[in-house]
Amino acid sequence: MTAGCGEFELIRRYFSSVGTQTDHPSGILCGVGDDCAVLRVPTGHDLVFSLDTLVEGVHFPAAAPARLLASRALRVTLSDLAAMGAKPFCFTLGLTLPAVDESWLSDFSAGLSDVASLYGIPLVGGDTTRGPLTISIEVKGLVPQGEAVLRSGAKPGDIVCVSGTLGDAGAALDFLSADLASVSEDGRKLLDRYWAPIPRFDLADKLRQAASAAIDISDGLVADLGHILAASSLAADIDLDAIPTSKVLQRVCSGQAKMRALSAGDDYEICFCMPEQSLPVFEQEIAQGLITPIGRTRVGEGVVLLDAQGMSVDIAQQGYQHF
Ligand code: ADP
Numbered sequence: 001m002t003a004g005c006g007e008f009e010l011i012r013r014y015f016s017s018v019g020t021q022t023d024h025p026s027g028i029l030c031g032v033g034d035d036c037a038v039l040r041v042p043t044g045h046d047l048v049f050s051l052d053t054l055v056e057g058v059h060f061p062a063a064a065p066a067r068l069l070a071s072r073a074l075r076v077t078l079s080d081l082a083a084m085g086a087k088p089f090c091f092t093l094g095l096t097l098p099a100v101d102e103s104w105l106s107d108f109s110a111g112l113s114d115v116a117s118l119y120g121i122p123l124v125g126g127d128t129t130r131g132p133l134t135i136s137i138e139v140k141g142l143v144p145q146g147e148a149v150l151r152s153g154a155k156p157g158d159i160v161c162v163s164g165t166l167g168d169a170g171a172a173l174d175f176l177s178a179d180l181a182s183v184s185e186d187g188r189k190l191l192d193r194y195w196a197p198i199p200r201f202d203l204a205d206k207l208r209q210a211a212s213a214a215i216d217i218s219d220g221l222v223a224d225l226g227h228i229l230a231a232s233s234l235a236a237d238i239d240l241d242a243i244p245t246s247k248v249l250q251r252v253c254s255g256q257a258k259m260r261a262l263s264a265g266d267d268y269e270i271c272f273c274m275p276e277q278s279l280p281v282f283e284q285e286i287a288q289g290l291i292t293p294i295g296r297t298r299v300g301e302g303v304v305l306l307d308a309q310g311m312s313v314d315i316a317q318q319g320y321q322h323f
């Protein structure tokens with residue numbers, strides 16, 4: 001950022017100690033304040049990293065609360081690490097601001113710090129510029145050498161699974177610009193899932209152990225499973241009835257819950273494939289409904305949705321596309 005607004009003081013105040021108070025992997029030799037951050041990848045690990053950019057008015061509503069915005073921005077980016085079976089290492093932040101608003105920055109920094117501390121990931125650098133509000137976060141993660149879970153590893157006959165329930169965050173879009181006082185309790189629960197998606201690090205170890213391919217669901221199940229299938233050159237038969245939706249979504253969207261779950265993004269649950277013999281790895285999670293098998297891969301192309309009679313169902317909405 002150019003000139004006169006106490007840029008370095010601003011960075012020191014709001015960004016020099018985000019996520020640095022908690023335990024995190026060693027290997028950060030230099031963080032915020034030099035020309036570059038210096039990282040040492042621990043022996044026996046691969047570095048994985050991913051960048052997400054959120055633009056005001058495109059990826060989040062104008063005048064969104066800064067604290068929620070920061071929390072969501074970091075959470076959705078962390079979700080990519082979880083989907084690779086990685087552990088958080090550190091992150092960088094590119095922040096474009098229309099003006100320096102200290103109360104906004106203080107809230108933004110607090111939201112970022114909450115999530116950074118929760119997941120033990122320190123902020124090690126970034127860039128601050130003037131312009132339309134845009135947040136770019138690059139997360140770096142670590143996986144044991146050669147164990148990153150790619151989209152391309154699924155094999156014919158693998159079981160397709162999803163974590164959690166789908167569709168809640170997408171349904172929250174209806175409430176995003178509403179006055180919170182007028183939003184029902186169910187609506188608020190959906191909003192929670194939109195603003196605070198949970199990166200599924202709880203599954204990372206088991207994904208590395210058992211999954212042949214994985215992706216986090218940002219654009220909708222059909223679209224994102226489609227990416228695994230395209231990368232793995234496969235088709236999948238998906239049992240529509242098996243797709244897990246929350247009670248809240250069923251109440252709010254009644255008959256539309258399944259369609260929402262198929263096509264709505266923003267949940268950041270994990271969709272993954274695994275060979276049948278790996279099922280015991282997730283036995284407990286499946287018994288508890290935390291992981292749900294929803295279908296099977298086969299030779300072919302694309303997602304095929306099947307109703308209770310095994311008849312193929314037409315998919316009207318294919319999920320969010322940016323262009
Ligand atoms: P340079 O001019 O050498 O590129 P900058 O003036 O852009 O450096 O930044 C100074 C220091 O502050 C660097 O260590 C940079 O990584 C850090 N920094 C700048 N903006 C941010 C930000 N939004 N979040 C975290 N660190 C930042």
Ligand code: MG
Pocket residue numbers: 034035
């Ligand atoms: Mg420099």
